Amino acid sequence: MSMNNLGIVKRNIARTDRAAVEQLSRYGVATIHEAMGRVGLLKPYMRPIYAGAQLCGTAVTVLLHPGDNWMMHVAAELLREGDVVVVACSADCEDGFFGELLATSFRARGGRGLVIDGGVRDVKDLTAMQFPVFSRAISAKGTIKATLGSVNIPVVCAGALVNPGDVVVADDDGVVVVPLAIAQQVADAAAARENNEAAKRKRLAAGELGLDMYGMRETLATAGLKYVD
Amino acid sequence: MSMNNLGIVKRNIARTDRAAVEQLSRYGVATIHEAMGRVGLLKPYMRPIYAGAQLCGTAVTVLLHPGDNWMMHVAAELLREGDVVVVACSADCEDGFFGELLATSFRARGGRGLVIDGGVRDVKDLTAMQFPVFSRAISAKGTIKATLGSVNIPVVCAGALVNPGDVVVADDDGVVVVPLAIAQQVADAAAARENNEAAKRKRLAAGELGLDMYGMRETLATAGLKYVD
Amino acid sequence: MSMNNLGIVKRNIARTDRAAVEQLSRYGVATIHEAMGRVGLLKPYMRPIYAGAQLCGTAVTVLLHPGDNWMMHVAAELLREGDVVVVACSADCEDGFFGELLATSFRARGGRGLVIDGGVRDVKDLTAMQFPVFSRAISAKGTIKATLGSVNIPVVCAGALVNPGDVVVADDDGVVVVPLAIAQQVADAAAARENNEAAKRKRLAAGELGLDMYGMRETLATAGLKYVD
């Protein structure tokens, strides 16, 4: 985020270890967000372009300018198997920066999906391809290729800081970024949380109350809760 | 809505008669809203979390504070077969107050769905469970359990006043609340309206114009409508 | 858009030639928008009421006032096979101006769908009918029939000027209007564009980079793009 960050492409980035990514892919965004201590969530305006879309992979980051998707093509060359392209824009813009031609190219180069703080188009084709995309908007308006942005620099996407190589996980609940340095730790915490929830789910399904299961009755009384008839 | 309303739980509430609820469940939200004289609609930002979700039941109301879902567990204990939980928040908040564990608990206690002027999460699981939820947002961000709210007090949810025991009906068109006192009357008016529409539908499908069927031509001319070529 | 435009109904309008409409119906909104030089798109808040909705037809335009859908019935009489009703409102209003009864009437008179800068209702029924609607909102709140608007005058709908007889095309990506005078020209440009894209798609799917296919490497270098390790 310095004066020298425009027009920079970083070729080699450290990526989160594949085993940690694989493990994270088993959990939902809500579980991971909890496991990480409730940080790393992108703004909730980021929505899947089709119901049921989900992705998990290592971030290749792109900084675009409004109305210009030139750097998407530069990013395509740097993709490796298991990457997710994460796109920020230097100002709010809902143009359709991405469509099925780029999706075809990204997939051919190993890309597993797209997270973009902007608009996309060709929703029908992308749905048919089952290429998962999480965006702030859908717009048929295309973009030009005239202004330099950057690839693989730290970006702020939908309010969250994403560094190249971080893990990005997205599903119907939203998008969360897990920093490379703590990915394995978060994956383990998510696993523990999930195991814990399975037991709770069974008890709740049997009609046991959260009030009893979590032992809340006394705390509520202490806090002053009054039951009236 | 008084100074004494925080930290209050009303155990016993009058619920709309089951037969009236059952009858109302046969009609869509738009029909009921018309039948009631065009009042009782929640703001249109309330949307189903999956296409086709619908619910009809008696309201158990909850007042939460931003970022805190403690009272949801208190409400679970008070649910009876056929209830719908209606949640208002003391300030706008799009956090995910509700997920599949609470849905499991609500369903086990007789709950038929949720209407919440806030966010929810676990959309994939809730869709698989076919647990109908109407909310203002979807967010993976969870909540804490630290602040007292209230249960079964009158609440203003998405702009509409909901009293405990009122009927809440929701479908793809939105959410409407029918006050207990007029539920049977509204159900009857909806039935009359529906019968009337079936006949109209047949005539319109045959190509008859609303201009003729509703006898509008003269009124339009009187109002000054001019046809030009 | 003059002082005399309220309460006017134009009976006979020139419609775009059927062959051009038919040809345009083969292309997506994004393709047509590009083929036309990136003009004519409605604001991206216009969304289909069900996933996969699409339409292409000649515009019958309607200008309504907030909370009043009287002119919809006047428009029904003027529909011909292949028309799409395009509705503007004199002020922002998200009421449900349209539902399945009007859809039944429109379809019986040859109407192929609706584009409305306002709200609609009966979404479940409209989806079952597969009657394509693109709107700014969904609302169960109905409207009255008391104020004169106009039919078949030029309207500004969701930010775009639509003249009666223009072609309107809509799909998951949005809505675009193609002026009658250039419809055939745009259809031909869209065809050329589509052919061109098929070849590109094949090359990109095989892993060729856009950087090479579009010959961007030199331009990027000239613009100052720097690769770092």
Place this chain on the structure above:
Amino acid sequence: MSMNNLGIVKRNIARTDRAAVEQLSRYGVATIHEAMGRVGLLKPYMRPIYAGAQLCGTAVTVLLHPGDNWMMHVAAELLREGDVVVVACSADCEDGFFGELLATSFRARGGRGLVIDGGVRDVKDLTAMQFPVFSRAISAKGTIKATLGSVNIPVVCAGALVNPGDVVVADDDGVVVVPLAIAQQVADAAAARENNEAAKRKRLAAGELGLDMYGMRETLATAGLKYVD
């Protein structure tokens, strides 16, 4: 909020005692909201039309329909010295329902200001008159006088329930409603709070820390706060 509420005008309403209103007028909205236990606030989209506008008075409530301000004139007749007109609309509408002619009439009849969940116009004139208005929008678009609404029924205005005769207080921070039944109690609580704050203000201005003044250091340590260098 029943089926019988449209077209009703209640002539005689109980108003909050003048002394309590007078006492409440000395405090800001934030202080009153705190004193009341953090309920009764209208949504924060309600803003003054000029900086520094403020009002405090007893509510005369009006329910309008989109695009129609007929009931405003009915309300004018019912105003008494010290009243504030509170307007809700049966659906979201940003039309300019109110301007300087109505303000002139309201003032002549004792009205002290307007709170409206809709739009207003003549902002320049209203500012010159120093007639305080809190609204959700400003719009030059006028309204008609054709549809019955109601006067002096309970309304939900910007998310808050307002009963006729309640006290409405508004300033640069927003709008709060104080129910008639607790107005004196809230006024007293506000006075206590204000006295308490004056002492605190002096200590903070002298450089004392809230950490010490409120005794927070131990609680923070218990909660796990860690200081690092």
Place this chain on the structure above:
Amino acid sequence: MSMNNLGIVKRNIARTDRAAVEQLSRYGVATIHEAMGRVGLLKPYMRPIYAGAQLCGTAVTVLLHPGDNWMMHVAAELLREGDVVVVACSADCEDGFFGELLATSFRARGGRGLVIDGGVRDVKDLTAMQFPVFSRAISAKGTIKATLGSVNIPVVCAGALVNPGDVVVADDDGVVVVPLAIAQQVADAAAARENNEAAKRKRLAAGELGLDMYGMRETLATAGLKYVD
């Protein structure tokens, strides 16, 4: 709005007669909008950048692309005494397209102000200059000069069609466009309306009710209004 509209600059345009513009400048936007039959208003999100800003002049229209203000400089050359620059953008963009340098240039060439469906910056300087600007946003983010737009073509600005030479009037209530062809007629209607209002204002200020002055009592009774105690 055709395929040939990009990159076009129309040098000579017909402007509304100066006398009509002068006459229109005496009335507020709300009055003119009423006088014109309630058409021609731009969306209410268009706001003055400082309280009290107002303008009235003949439109020189500009179509920009997101993030690019190149055509502003082309427009500057075409300004004549009494012109107002009206800017539309091919897609929603809140960048700061305009600042005090351009304002200095516009004023030096005869420009009286700016109406822009986009963002502006240098608000402090523009306020000091008392250069009236009505915009949808304020943003410090600048723009580039790289893409051709057009000057003096018909544009849709904030939802309204503006033709070069039309009169644009703006004040605290919003922005209205008066087509050249009816400018004198509208000015006369506004004068009539204003005279009429002065008399009404005096009667209302004396405490006479609109109910009596407009003779509404009988109509209200006929419509079914019920007074209760």
Place this chain on the structure above:
Amino acid sequence: MSMNNLGIVKRNIARTDRAAVEQLSRYGVATIHEAMGRVGLLKPYMRPIYAGAQLCGTAVTVLLHPGDNWMMHVAAELLREGDVVVVACSADCEDGFFGELLATSFRARGGRGLVIDGGVRDVKDLTAMQFPVFSRAISAKGTIKATLGSVNIPVVCAGALVNPGDVVVADDDGVVVVPLAIAQQVADAAAARENNEAAKRKRLAAGELGLDMYGMRETLATAGLKYVD
């Protein structure tokens, strides 16, 4: 932004050199944003709470949770002369986190203003104190003091990354953050830019066209601009 970031307070931070801050305080946000290469701007929804507010200082950062302002008091102790408090929230929340008591405390400890991606209250008092605040909302709704956040960690505020010690500059045009490492460099670039603009302003005021001053005529012709009559 790691798992260890909650409940952390960093006591000693490196602050941008006072001379550089002083120099930056002479320039507007738009100028600094340009001088820095068009990065570092907060989202344009961040607005001053009174017209003409401006600030320039070194950032003390705070991460809050919705509805809880506890950490503000922790931050107060760490303020030094010339600091600006920059507040991010872990989820969107428009509550009034800040008012005149905290402003009194901040000022007494050397604080020069507040930038907060949330709401504030006591606007009238803050205006009287001329304590500059830039926020996303104004709300009378207060907050509690119950949840740990952090102080002086990197935060994402209104879409921009802010590190403790960075320079924050705000005026009517918005808010920009200048990283510590490049503050002097940006200040120098801003000075150069300002000098350059003074000369341009004089020429434009004399009626010279940007077309000539910037030598754009040839580029425009090459790009294909067509003048018609």
